[in-house]
Amino acid sequence: MTTYKILGLMSGTSLDGLDLAYCTIWQEGHTWQFGIKKTKSVSYSKEMQTQLKDAILLSADELLKLHNSYGTWLGEQCDLFINDNGLEVDYISSHGHTTHHQPGNGLTFQVGNGQHLANTSHHKVVCDFRTNDVALGGQGAPLVPIGDRLFFNKYDFCLNLGGISNISFEHNGKRIAYDIGLANMILNHITRKEGLDYDAGGNLAKNGKINPEMLNELNELEFYKLPFPKSIGYEWFIEKVVPIVDGTEDRMENLLCTGIHHVCEQVAIQVKANQKKPGSTLFVSGGGALNDFLIETLQEKLGNSVKVIVPSKQLIEFKEALVFALMGVLRIEKKTNVLSSVTGAKRDSSSGVLFLPT
Structure with a gap:
């Protein structure tokens, strides 16, 4: 039985801030179990709140700059959280922050570049959970x-x-x-x-x-x-x-x-x-x-x-971060983590992209 030590990250549409949940996740028979060991919420500054809210208005190159800088910021928050609490982490599993969601146009985008996050945090990262489902004709949501x-x-x-x-x-x-x-x-x-x-x-x-x-x-x-x-x-x-x-x-x-x-x-x-x-x-x-x-x-x-x-x-506060930690585990195990019965995609999928720190 493998017990994963995984850090789930979530930033939602209410723009309150970043939720971090350090979880243990394992499977007993056919049942998945979890423990939420440490949590933290990081409020967004007014400037970052505005940046994320108005990202929909950015040009392509400005949006990609935000994608990278926000990924670096996520990595910094993870590094701080891990070091402050002396945590052993196998993977970071990040939702990112949704700036564009137009599944009818085959489009969904979450800022928070996985490579920048991995390099800054010095940990393996799983992220970009929605794109694959949209490519399969799904809504890319909800994932929880x-x-x-x-x-x-x-x-x-x-x-x-x-x-x-x-x-x-x-x-x-x-x-x-x-x-x-x-x-x-x-x-x-x-x-x-x-x-x-x-x-x-x-x-x-x-x-x-x-x-x-x-x-x-x-x-x-x-x-x-x-x-x-x-x-x-x-x-x-x-x-x-x-x-x-x-x-x-x-x-x-x-x-x-x-x-x-x-x-x-x-x-x-x-x-x-x-x-x-x-x-x-x-x-x-x-x-x-x-x-x-x-x-x-x-x-x-x-x-x-x-x-x-x-x-x-x-x-209440960290359920979504917990679920994205689970989605990361399921992706690592190559098990279904996005349900077509929920999203309307052609089939279930094991979605998410793995980034290794360099």
């Missing part, structure tokens, strides 16, 4: 459902509330997963306009009232009517959502309250549509799980037939 299936299969539904909300569940022996729609992306956009990074615990939203016109406009977005598999990226948010939010004149508290009700209504619609039995369990992770008002609102909209399960703070 492989972790839901292998690590968290005792729950009926796994919901991730990052910048975007996505869900996964078993259906006729296959894992189904897709982006539901908005989560922290809309809430953080509202608070950042007022100079706040986020609404801690949803306390501001809790003191707000629903803006019915804005709620209706958000609920009517075309994406919600599309069949799965489906995914969205920052481009969709900028084009379709920002005009609605910025075009609504109201107090920040009311905008946040409306945003939360919208997120929860869309999640509830999907859970109820796919629920097979009363008393189902919905396992919630991602930054949105720390928003108490959001979780209360979600439970309200689901009623008694679905129990919302919020795990430990460590698992």
